[in-house]
Amino acid sequence: MVGRFYLIHFVMAELNLWLDLYDDIYSDFDSRHYKKRRISEDFLHELHIEMKYKEYQASDMVLLLPQECRNEPAEKIIIESLTDFFTAQFHLHQDKCRKKLNKGIMLFASGVIIMLLNSWVSYRSIESFSIIALKVLLEPAGWFLMWAALDFLFYDFIELKKERNFYKKFSEMNIQFKSS
Numbered sequence: 001m002v003g004r005f006y007l008i009h010f011v012m013a014e015l016n017l018w019l020d021l022y023d024d025i026y027s028d029f030d031s032r033h034y035k036k037r038r039i040s041e042d043f044l045h046e047l048h049i050e051m052k053y054k055e056y057q058a059s060d061m062v063l064l065l066p067q068e069c070r071n072e073p074a075e076k077i078i079i080e081s082l083t084d085f086f087t088a089q090f091h092l093h094q095d096k097c098r099k100k101l102n103k104g105i106m107l108f109a110s111g112v113i114i115m116l117l118n119s120w121v122s123y124r125s126i127e128s129f130s131i132i133a134l135k136v137l138l139e140p141a142g143w144f145l146m147w148a149a150l151d152f153l154f155y156d157f158i159e160l161k162k163e164r165n166f167y168k169k170f171s172e173m174n175i176q177f178k179s180s
Contacts, residue, residue, distance in 0.1 A: 015050055015058035015173070018180060019065050022078060034077045039085050051166065061173045064180040075177045086170040093164035100160055104152045111145030114138055 019025065026037040051058070118138035125131045 013054060013058045014060045014062050015047075015054065016062045016064060017046065017050065019063055021069060022065070022071075022074060025063075025078065025082070034074060035081050037081070039082070047170065048166065051169065057169070059172075059174060061170070061175045063175070063177050065177060067179040070177065070179060079175045079177075082175055083171065086167055086173075090164065090167035090171045093160065093167055097157070097160050097164050100152070100157060104149050104157060107145050108149035108153070111142045111147075111149060113142075114145060115142035118142055 022034065025040060025043050026034070027040050031037075115138075118135055121131060121134055121138065
């Protein structure tokens, strides 16, 4: 019996960003050392844009600087700082996703329980003012909880997962500097 072997080739692209200075990575309002500085919102925005239009998943982030601006010891600190930032953000967003998912499931379950309680009250009761008032309160509450939970789970949770996956990709990337 002859076996067939197929070579599967995955193209791993680089994510290249041009920088004028190392400070382009960090917030202009934060003057601390590279290890403790906040990452710039502009830098993160550019990363979002670059990842959105990449055909292939990037395994390396290459930050390009003019040769005369490069400083090897500073680059090691910046790479460590960026890796720590992306890893911390990934864990933060992962916890946020888990908590929000649990909240969405609890809302949905509460809505179902309230709707079932409303159905049971309708089935087992004699029509009286208090029963009708209870049904009027339970039915919209149940529908509201179910729809709010489904809205969150199908729309908002997807955005949270995108953000979590963004930081996961960057926490796993190999970051390096090169001369432009």
